[in-house]
Amino acid sequence: MCTPLDPNDPRYSMDFVMPSMKMISACRADDFDFFQPFIAAGKLTVEQMRHAAQRYHLGKTKSGQPMYWMIDDMLQPLDAHIGQDAWISQLLKKREPLLQYWQVHHCLFGLHLLTNTNLTNNTNKKFSNSPILDSEKKDSFDSFDSCSEEKPICVVECESSAVVLSELFPDSIWMAYCTVPHLDIQLFEPLQGRTVTIYPCTDPCMSNILFFEELCDSVRKHYDITLSVDRTLEDHATDAQKSRHIDLLDFLLESLADSADINDQLTSN
Template identity: 25%
Template sequence: MTHKYELEKYKGIRSRHECPACHHKGVFARYVDTDTGAYLHSDVGRCNREDKCGYHYTPGQYFKDNPDEREFAAHGRSTPIRQSTPGQPGKIDRIPKQYIIQSLGYNSNFVRFLLSLFDHYTLESPTVVRLMSDYYLGCTKDGSVIFWQIDTRNRIRAGKIMQYNPDTGKRIKSQSGAIDWVHSKLKRIGKLADTWKLSQCLFGEHLLQKRPNDTICMVESEKSAIIGSGAMPGYIWMSTGGKQNLKAEKCECLKGRNVVLFPDLGAFDQWMEKGKEIAQRVGFSLTVSTVLERIATPDDRRDGLDIADYLIRQIQTQSNTPVSFAPLTREEEILQQMNAKNPAIMQLITSLGLVSTSTGKQIRTA
């Protein structure tokens, strides 16, 4: 029996994609329309890593969450085209503020992990208190964390619901539908209209207005943004919510800012190319950190580690020779380029004990 939508048959590696949940490449089978051959939305499909991920978002679930999009899919389009009046932006649906207020709390397994990571020698856990205040971390009854997406106008765009192991801080990926969304839950219980449309923004975007002069550190996952902010609070840590979500339309809010990208291992070339393109289009200063590329072991690369993994490792082991993950100053970037051309320059700098006149710190080039 042929169904309207079926998982794409294997036709080589090009027919398998990056999973939207675990972000492994070549493991995700998307659903296609058997009449037209068109894909459904990029999140609709099944991850082949059933034991380690278990993500499976069916066409039925997708159309239940987004009933209006069945008509668009019937015409061979994977996502609807929003119509807007010339000169006016498309309508942005938002989640009522009451739901973020109701969700706030420390009773998530992710926050339990944060409490085990930071502030061991204090009673008040000031780092975790700050993170809770900055990012409005929510929780559900089963201990999942809610990462709220709030834009620069304080509109609550979305809430991503994820479960973590409280001891290791690792995502729990073995459950079917390991990622859920607040708007999907509210639709299922009739609290949001079926016509409500998801329009995501960068995680942590609301912090831009509060800190207009601070450098922005951009990472893939919400977890990495939180860990980064906990370890290095002098920067604004934001996340795209996934490697494929580094997009110009999301980055419009970064215009005129200083931005540092921290790609996960395995994503450096893609983020370097995409980041340069977006920075030029939007208009912001861009640096792409090479620190992970320089310190990664073969095992690290195989596992696709991110900056949060290294920061957690450094905090837990209390390394006597910690790696500096802080973005290089402009002065340090120039010296790094000079050192690559002539290593003797660094020998001279080291022998003379030169320091950065702007920061007073030893100049870093590696």
């Protein structure tokens, strides 16, 4: 787990013109609707929701929209995705004319989890290519404060999915790319030397997974990353689910709604 932000950090002296640690602290929140179905199903607890919100430094706007902060591996806030279609950089530029010259840079959501973590290496568990197929991970919440240099990294599209999955499958570091237009191979540079699996949303014509397979080819040419694209949704999602472009968390939630054991359902196919 990332260590708490130090109030004596010099970045706290910054005002609210640019993304800062002070801005993150001012909007911190611990209660999010996207956790509620898993809490209601008894798969996660309120304590785990608060733990994940703290680890990812989640916030909320005054209107209740979740704020997903992009904090890089140097613990520098770069931007925040607000809800599904707004960015704090856009709002700040509207408020401050001088910021029109600000060149906004992004990173993978959750990248800060690589820095300032407790590298105790107290677990040697690893995910398979499809972590939801690995029965050893089910209900193993005793290690969700541990972090190891050997932990695999899983990348999904939605930030909310990464946050929830980090508690369902704590033996991996979960990140999100947020939107496909936001993707750039340079976002993967800090992940060099790591094992990374991308879990794209599914679609009826396989365009998304083919896009990511091509992206992975490009990333591997530039960086030393063990990178792969997971095909769980492509192999197990129904045609109806694919037509709705569901992601990994949607698939898990709908499996719970059908009262099916996730691991048994997948391994039987």
